[in-house]
Every structure is written in structure tokens, then in C-alpha cells.
Amino acid sequence: MVRKLFKHEFLSYARIMLPIYAVLIGVSGLNRLIQLFEQDGVVYGIAFVSSIIAYVVSIVLALVLTYINAITRYYKNLFTGEGYLSFTLPVTPTQHLWVKSVTVLAVEFVTLLVILGSVAIITSGDVLTEIFKSIGYLYNEAEYYLKGHLPFYIAEVLVLMLVTSFTSIMMFYFCITLGQLARKNRVLAAVGVYFGLYMLSQAIYTVGMIILSIFGEQLGIEALFTMIAERPLQSAHWILGSAALLYLLGSAVYFLICRAIIKNKLNLE
């Protein structure tokens, strides 16, 4: 059943995202075609700049639509009339959440690949060759200065990107799930939860900074900074790992709360 859920989720995303991908690839191809007629004239300048603007708008659209689709799909599928069907399926709330979040991650990854592909189209030829040369050069320089730590940094950053992406999706799901507890104006309530969450995080951050500035020494902050200064390369691993763990913790909290509410406090329209 979970497989079927995945299939329908991906089909639903494909209906919206595939035309967007086609537009993005088309616009990048058009821009590359315009570049073939490169010259100093006004007409070329207008055509080139217009195509670049269209290209940038397409990229933004692709990225934004992924998230908008994720949010609307989660809301409609689980908390509106469709929810009556969704929750009659032999699928647990946990599985629902996993299917939705993993699908969004996969679609985000595909969107990123399509964007990279469009960049390759726009820069194809000499420029793309030079880009690869530059990346290779920078990688070699970084490897030399980072003394063997680079592959681990890359892996850690990729994991961190995955975890932060998952956390941001779960945060949106959390806001919608809490919002649906309201009797009326659920979407507005979800927006309110989002802003409340933002203000809470800012308050926690501010209080944390005040505590650190007053009790920093007792808490060993100076010792921490000394360790970072003495061993920067090793410390970076700790920092990246800790950040990933924190985000994972956050996403776990969101996930568990969403699951608990869906299980015990579902309030369908």
C-alpha cells in the first residue's frame, strides 16, 4: 500500500512539476540559442537580458512550486474532504507522514538536478568546460589546504543539507497540523502558528545569547573557542555534526507531534 501511495504522490507532483521542468529547460535552450548570435547591438542586449530574466524566474518558480505543492498536497490530502479517503486506507499516520516527506525530498532533488541541467545547457560549450576546470582546481586547492578532511566535509554538508531540507518540510507540516486544530480559518491558523514558531525561535536564540554572554566562562565557552582556534579542521566536523543532530532533533519533534495529532486529534472538514 505504501508503494501505491508513493506512486500516486509522485504522479501528483509530476502533473505540476513536469511542465515547469519543460519550461525551465526550454528557456535555458532559448537563452543558449540567443547566445549563438552574440554581438554588441541593442537588439541582442534586450533579447539576452530578457531571456536571462525569464530563466531566473523559471528557476524560482520551480523551487517555490515544489514547496507550495508539498504544503497544499499535505493539507488537502489529509485535512480536507480527501482526508476521509486517505485515512480509510490501510496506512498508519506514520507511513502517511513518511511518504509525503520523502516524496518532497525526492522531488526537491529532481528539481535541483533539472536546474543543474539547465545551467549546463546555458553554459554549454567553452564556458561549461571552464566551469569544470575551475571546480577541479578549487577542489584540488581545498584538498591541499584541508589535508584530507575535504571528502568528509562534503559528506557532512550533504547530510546537513538533507537534514535541514527535511526539517523545513516537517516544520511546514507541523504548522498545518496544528492549524487544522482550529474550528475556522485553518489556513490562517497555520500561518499564525508559523509566525509564532518564528518568534519563539528568535526568543530562545536571544535568551541563549544572553545566558552565554553572562555565564559563558562558567559554561566553558572560552575553552570551546580555544579548542576551535587550536584545531579548526577537526572542530568543523564537530560543528557540522552537531548542527545536523540539532536539526534532526527538531524534525523528530515536529514529526512526533504531527503523528500524535493526526492519530488522536484529527479534525477533518
Added chain:
Amino acid sequence: MKIFRKILIFLSVFIMLFCFSGCDALDEAREKQGYYGESMWNISYKGNVYKMLDRCDTLFPEYENDLIFITKKDVPVLLSAFLGDKFLVSEDEVFIAENYGSYEVFCRADKFEEINGRIKNLEELTEYAVYYTSYDDETEDFENKWLPFSDELSAEFDYLLANGKVEAMMEINYNYLFDVMLTSEDRLFCQNAFSLVNINGNYSMVGESAEGLLKIGIPAEYNEEIEDMLKIYSEETDINLEFGNGFNPQYSY
């Protein structure tokens, strides 16, 4: 099927056009990149080798405004502006100089012996001229020019600097006109000689010393020639010299 094949062939050719086409911006960046040789004493730029000249404070080539970037050989062109050292190149591409700090000057290999020889032999500076910038209406760009003094007046300057009456500059109200440079015949070598000022209608040569400003008066018989030059200078630079150009070193900072 035939139409499909035709479309495929057309698309393949189309895509190949992309792969083999260049980019003006990239070609420009390549033209602006040079490379350090085996040692930092040599540079290669546009297929020519440039060697570092002996240090010379009077070498004064005309440099282009646009910078070029000198990098190690393995630095890709897209990174040259970020990782390269900024250099200036002369209009005739004979000289390349660092844009900051030590001002090391490199000379193209075919001219190196000649120029380095002139530096080592302490090239004689014999002509007096004014260096200024004027706006060309035709090219719509600024142009650097030289306005030379006549041989007679130059000889008079030499005489006055060697034998003239040197006095302390006590006047507060005077008109600073311009700086006069002492140059070689081809203007490649030059140094600041003195400032020309007008004190109550009389022209004087003014220079700085440890004791302060010193002046040497210029005989009145040369006023006409100096004023002809001032007229040309004023027209070329659009600076009104009737009341001086507003700069009084006495009161600066």
C-alpha cells in the same frame, strides 16, 4: 519514422553548435590573463615573455586603465580575476607593472636589454614638460598629453636650478598653476622638477625642502611664453587659471 530521424539529426547538429560555440566574455577574460614563469621574475602574456626590470623611480610608461591578471599556470581563466595579481599593461604592451605595493615593472623580452640598459646608465632627463589629462570630444574619452617647454626656456630652467637665487616662500597668497616634469626625449622616463606658481604677476619655480617651500623667480622676459603655455593648458584641461586652479599647498591639510 523518416521525419523523426530528420528531427533527431537536426537536434544533434543544433546541440553540437552549442558545444562548439564560444563566448565573448570568456575570450575577453582569456585576453586579460597572463602567467608567472618558472620564477616570479618572468611573466608571459599574449605569447610574449616579460622580464622584471631593475628598480627605477623615473620610469613612466603610459598604462591602460583596464587591469590584467597574472596567475600561476594552472589557474583556470574563470578564477583569474579572483586569484590573480592585478597588473597594468602599457598602451604599446611593452611594459607590465603591478597595480599595488612594490610597483615592479616588467618589460617585454625584445625591449628588455634596451630599457634595462637605459635604467642602469641613469637615463638623462633633459626636457621640461607639463603632464595633463584632457577630454577628447571625438573619442569621448580622456587622454593623457604632454605640453613641452621650448628648448630656450628649458635651458633657462636648468640654469636657474643650478645658479638661481633660492628664497624661502613666505607668501601666503599665490596661484599654483601646475607641476613641471623633467623628462627624457621620448617621455618614458620623468620625475617631478618643480611647481610653477604665480606670485603677484611674477612666475616662480617652487619646490619642497626640509626647511619648507623654496622658490626661484623666473625672469619676466619669459612671461609671454609661459602665458602662451598656460592658455593652451587651460583650454585643454578646462581649468580656469586666471585665479589659479584653487589649490594652495600652504593650506592643504
